[in-house]
Amino acid sequence: MCKDVRDYLIKLKKELGEGTDRALVQDALSDAEAHIRTALEEELAQNPDTSESEILAPIIAKYGTPSEIAAAYQAIEPHIFPLREQQPRPDTRSFFWKFFAVLADSRAWSAFFYMLLAFVTGILFGGWAILGGIVSAGSLIFIIGLPLFGLFLLSIRGIALLEGRLVEALLGVRMPRKPLFVSKSLSWSDRYIALVKDKYSWRSLLYAVLLFPLGFIYTGLFSLLFVFSLIFITSPVLELVFRVPLDLFGDNVFTPVWFLPVVCAAGLLLLPVTLHLAKLAGKLHGRFAKAMLVKK
């Protein structure tokens, strides 16, 4: 029996258990809270003299007990994971084959694209977090600064959701799919305090600020590696057909012809290495995003 909505949510969280993905827990809790609170408010508006705990029981009976809801979410989760997890079969392919198979790995390429796009998101999200943060924090000396700062923190939550969608789409890490539910029955000041006190807002802000330099590093590093491997691979064509010196041994110097196959082979090795690195960086960044952008 649940006393109030908070009790229900705590039980649901317990039912979902430690092993469940945290992004899934956040979505499930947000869904349940949105549903139950909205239903409660509608009921209370119709019969104002009933108490909250009285109406809660039928609403929960309709929606489902915490254990039912937890089971339903867990049952559905394997079907809604966006990028297929790697087959659990043991990978018996040779090292050589595994090394080059990354060229056909859609996860590696999508992580590579995340890295290429990171500077755009870094500039937009990080720029907003830094500029907006400075302006709204500075405006706090006036009274108008209070709502401005609240709006700014709200926008950071929006950015966290948006970045989460990108991270899930390209890095394959399950991230929250829904905005956090905010009860409409709370007063403005309560909502404001909840927003400011919530560590989630501050972690998201920190993430957005860090994305600014990280985006440049990712995009710079991976576009450089990629371009170099392309130039190396096509070096025989560039030097012998188009007569463009690669300047490998000083200014305006052509590579010795006997050395070109070596350069070409180096490029052929560098390309899979770049993709392996992108996959690794994607994995690490995905973990970082999950730690920062999912409510604990």
Added chain:
Amino acid sequence: MIKKIEEYLDRLKKELSGSDPALVQDALSDAEEHLRTAIREELEKSPGLSETDVLQTQIAKYGSPHEIASAYRDIESRMLPTFAAQKSKFPRSFWAKLFGVAAQSRTWSAFLYVFLSALTSLIFAMWVLLGGTFSLISLVLIIGIPVTGLFLLSLRGIALLEGRLVEALLGVRMPRKPIFVRQGLNWRQKYKALATESHTWKIFAFLIMHFPLAWVHFVVEFVMFAFSIKSVFYPVWYWGLGRPLITIDQPFYPPAWSYPLVTLAGIALFFASLHLAGFMGKIRGRFAKYMLVRK
């Protein structure tokens, strides 16, 4: 009684008719992969059995087309994309619609798509033009055949990737899985299937058309948005830096009495640019869906 996998897939497709085409593509690809892999493994274990018999037991395990279709539809209703357009329960007033656009997360996600797609469309279009030309030229030699095949395969990968971005930012349901390719076919059959399928060429056409579309939209959106911000803060801009509002042949300095008007016009332009992003996001989402989802 279903005798062949193709028959199963046909029935599943019929059962799913009316559902979202991206869902149909995923469900068919899942079912085909599951059944074909299971049958191959069974036949390896006990080679004496006929394929039809094995298929019967596997279908019984996996589910009839009707069961599978209803399971997918059931799941689908709970996994709409985050920024999918949802009808509001309450009718909103004209003003709420006009200004509420700035508080909608889907507007901003569409806005972000404008920026990101400028970059992705450039990279993809370069790949299509360079890779396409290169593989066309290489067709003169015998090596051109595998090169062209790999190029066409890469288009499918790009379609999946672009689909993930479109679903994440524009809220349009797109395929979530790569299309399953049968293992049993030989290279020539796979190649023929790839090169003759209209899906492959629709992706090709999409990637070429998407580039100018994305850039025109990007430039218009960027100019509108940047100019709206400048207009809103023009008094500060002028007093601080002494810069003109706009320079067409000659710098234009609006008179001081018109500053409130300039600011108001900037606010109007700001909302217009957001509405444009939202509206174009819908159209571009539909375009991507039409071109990138297999029929």
